[in-house]
Amino acid sequence: MLNTPTVTMFDLHVVLPAAALVFGAIVLMLSEVFLSSPNRTYMAVIALVTSGIAGVVALNNAFEPARLVLQGFAVIDPFSSFMTVMVCLGTGLASLLAAGFLKHRNAERGEFYALMLFAAAGMSLLAASNEFITLFINLEVLSVATYALTAFLRRGPRPAEAGFKYFILGAFAGALLLYGAALLYGATGTTRLSDLATLLPGAMATRGGLVYAGFGLVLAGFAFKVAAVPFHMWTPDVYEGAPTPVTALMSVGVKAAAIVAMVRTFLALVNGLDPQVPFILFSLLALLTMVGGNLLAMPQRNVKRMLAYSSIAHAGYLLLGVTALFVPDAARSSDAGGVLSATPLLANAAVNASVYKGILFYLLGYTVTSIGAFGTLAAIERREDETRSNTWDLERLAGLAQRQPGWAAAMAAFMLSLAGVPPMVGFLGKLYIFSAAVDAGLIWLAVVGVLSSVAGTYYYLRVVVYMFMRPAAADAPATFRHWTTEVALVVSAVATVALGIVPGPIAEWLSRAGMVFGG
Amino acid sequence: MAEQVLFWVFAIGTIAGAGGVIAVRNPVASAISLVATFFFLAGTYVLLWAHTIAVIQVLVYAGAIMVLFLFVIMLLSLTDHGPIVQLSPSRIAGALATAALLASLVGVFRKLPPGDTVTWATDASRLSSFGTLKELGAVLYTQWLFPFEAVSLLLLVAIVGAVVVAKARV
Numbered sequence: 268m269l270n271t272p273t274v275t276m277f278d279l280h281v282v283l284p285a286a287a288l289v290f291g292a293i294v295l296m297l298s299e300v301f302l303s304s305p306n307r308t309y310m311a312v313i314a315l316v317t318s319g320i321a322g323v324v325a326l327n328n329a330f331e332p333a334r335l336v337l338q339g340f341a342v343i344d345p346f347s348s349f350m351t352v353m354v355c356l357g358t359g360l361a362s363l364l365a366a367g368f369l370k371h372r373n374a375e376r377g378e379f380y381a382l383m384l385f386a387a388a389g390m391s392l393l394a395a396s397n398e399f400i401t402l403f404i405n406l407e408v409l410s411v412a413t414y415a416l417t418a419f420l421r422r423g424p425r426p427a428e429a430g431f432k433y434f435i436l437g438a439f440a441g442a443l444l445l446y447g448a449a450l451l452y453g454a455t456g457t458t459r460l461s462d463l464a465t466l467l468p469g470a471m472a473t474r475g476g477l478v479y480a481g482f483g484l485v486l487a488g489f490a491f492k493v494a495a496v497p498f499h500m501w502t503p504d505v506y507e508g509a510p511t512p513v514t515a516l517m518s519v520g521v522k523a524a525a526i527v528a529m530v531r532t533f534l535a536l537v538n539g540l541d542p543q544v545p546f547i548l549f550s551l552l553a554l555l556t557m558v559g560g561n562l563l564a565m566p567q568r569n570v571k572r573m574l575a576y577s578s579i580a581h582a583g584y585l586l587l588g589v590t591a592l593f594v595p596d597a598a599r600s601s602d603a604g605g606v607l608s609a610t611p612l613l614a615n616a617a618v619n620a621s622v623y624k625g626i627l628f629y630l631l632g633y634t635v636t637s638i639g640a641f642g643t644l645a646a647i648e649r650r651e652d653e654t655r656s657n658t659w660d661l662e663r664l665a666g667l668a669q670r671q672p673g674w675a676a677a678m679a680a681f682m683l684s685l686a687g688v689p690p691m692v693g694f695l696g697k698l699y700i701f702s703a704a705v706d707a708g709l710i711w712l713a714v715v716g717v718l719s720s721v722a723g724t725y726y727y728l729r730v731v732v733y734m735f736m737r738p739a740a741a742d743a744p745a746t747f748r749h750w751t752t753e754v755a756l757v758v759s760a761v762a763t764v765a766l767g768i769v770p771g772p773i774a775e776w777l778s779r780a781g782m783v784f785g786g
Numbered sequence: 787m788a789e790q791v792l793f794w795v796f797a798i799g800t801i802a803g804a805g806g807v808i809a810v811r812n813p814v815a816s817a818i819s820l821v822a823t824f825f826f827l828a829g830t831y832v833l834l835w836a837h838t839i840a841v842i843q844v845l846v847y848a849g850a851i852m853v854l855f856l857f858v859i860m861l862l863s864l865t866d867h868g869p870i871v872q873l874s875p876s877r878i879a880g881a882l883a884t885a886a887l888l889a890s891l892v893g894v895f896r897k898l899p900p901g902d903t904v905t906w907a908t909d910a911s912r913l914s915s916f917g918t919l920k921e922l923g924a925v926l927y928t929q930w931l932f933p934f935e936a937v938s939l940l941l942l943v944a945i946v947g948a949v950v951v952a953k954a955r956v
Binding site: 270271272274289296337338340341376378379381382385388389392398400401404405407408411412414415416418419430473474476477479480 | 890891893894895897898899928929930931932933936937939940942943944946947948949950951
């Protein structure tokens with residue numbers, strides 16, 4: 268006799284945003300077959316409407332109480348629901364960017380938008396996964412979709428190289444994560460994160476080495492996905508080779524989903540471990556990523572590569588927030604009996620709440636800013652210079668203020684926001700993250716973060732200087748304008764400035780209690 | 787005892803086959819090595835009482851997928867065997883990191899206590915049902931329903947992605 272699982276509508280709320288996205292993707296693929304209109308901007312509109320619907324559904328979920336659903340394979344909590352809202356925002360804006368970008372290249376296809384929506388569905392499910400196999404499958408859904416998107420436009424040698432490199436390295440990182448999960452299963456006999464949290468302290472007594480090995484491998488797998496130094500080698504090549512709207516989606520969506528899944532996983536995995544170990548590992552990762560990303564971005568004259576390194580630096584600030592979750596309680600760590608002490612790390616609920624708020628607000632700010640920055644690059648990029656090596660050189664931005672004053676003003680806002688200059692949203696995001704880190708006692712790490720972000724101002728402002736103070740080259744080509752690109756840029760620019768001045772209700776929502784299930 | 791011997795045969799065979807995949811120069815020989823790896827892996831599954839998985843492994847991987855691999859290799863007639871290993875600082879660093887990972891994992895596994903003995907090894911009814919298609923289906927469709935459905939999404943994405951990558955230039 269089979270024990271049929273009871274799945275109620277209440278359980279299915281968690282998959283509704285993903286279901287809407289998948290439905291939209293299927294509609295797009297069918298439209299490719301049945302509608303052969305030469306004007307295919309409607310595809311971007313379908314993608315936009317779909318991500319809008321999914322975003323509204325996810326926002327509705329965000330005000331439900333946190334709970335385990337679907338036999339414990341997933342959780343529904345405000346943390347993952349807000350992340351889904353941001354992913355939907357990013358996907359909608361990226362598909363608008365793609366409309367103009369692909370039209371200019373005569374490459375509009377339903378599959379492109381469908382893959383974008385599939386990737387968003389994977390991100391949404393990944394953020395809600397509460398079990399290693401589910402987590403791995405959803406990670407693969409989003410990864411496979413982005414591998415294919417990276418190699419979508421195959422003109423010149425770079426896209427094929429980028430797609431191949433991303434695929435091989437991504438598969439390798441996925442294997443590391445899976446092997447780590449297998450070792451943790453060997454130590455505890457479960458793959459559910461909430462069960463791991465209760466079983467790990469017991470398993471530490473007899474199989475401590477196995478738990479640490481699994482922990483390290485899972486950490487390496489996630490570090491690859493969020494592009495943390497020293498697992499960042501693929502980022503500049505892949506970000507540069509992918510079509511620019513895809514790069515925009517990767518820089519916001521993949522990173523946001525991986526950070527949320529990372530937080531959820533490690534909140535469970537640190538139970539029973541010597542609290543110093545995760546703390547030192549995360550501190551080191553955050554430190555290297557913040558400093559490394561900014562230092563590597565400085566010498567770049569290629570703006571797209573510079574933004575790729577800058578996205579590494581921004582992953583570092585997010586990791587600083589994650590580190591703040593794992594600060595050992597000073598009083599406890601002094602008398603902890605070493606490895607076996609089952610110290611509850613998550614004593615400070617107030618700090619954790621401010622960390623979740625910081626991470627989510629930072630992700631929101633980074634979503635609109637990064638989409639805008641890559642979007643401006645996508646708007647300036649010309650089909651004719653695909654084969655040229657200096658497509659994204661700083662010189663291409665010279666004199667943009669005279670040629671396209673609106674775009675130059677928007678790009679200046681995005682650069683200032685990335686640098687963390689008030690009143691842009693990037694400043695508030697950094698403020699929330701750094702103040703949460705200081706509250707958690709990570710004063711030195713926060714100081715390093717602030718200093719490295721000040722150093723980062725150099726390469727962001729250089730872009731502004733080129734746009735406003737250098738004369739345009741005489742042979743600067745005319746830009747290709749399309750209304751979708753303009754809409755995406757205007758929305759991102761307005762959001763970048765407005766969220767920085769009036770964080771208002773959104774910051775209120777993000778500081779709700781019970782953001783993370785069990786956290 | 788016989789189980790132990792079989793385990794070592796299958797384990798060494800799997801690793802040797804996997805090593806052959808990357809060490810052999812001829813792509814066809816490489817694919818055949820992969821087939822051997824899959825067979826030895828199927829043997830390991832049988833030792834774990836996972837008969838159904840073992841049969842699927844042989845039928846699907848060694849049978850269907852590898853035949854496709856071989857067709858593709860032969861159709862492309864890949865004869866360009868470049869040098870396999872070129873020493874460079876990053877490769878040496880990678881080899882060192884891999885060796886360090888291997889050494890630490892071996893250290894971890896050597897310290898493991900003996901595993902729990904299976905308490906139902908003499909339970910005839912359990913033995914006859916464990917690892918069968920019926921049991922597997924029951925577990926898959928009741929206890930693991932959500933991951934199972936998620937796989938269907940993964941397969942759909944993989945198909946669309948493969949079509950996008952394989953089609954002519956856009």
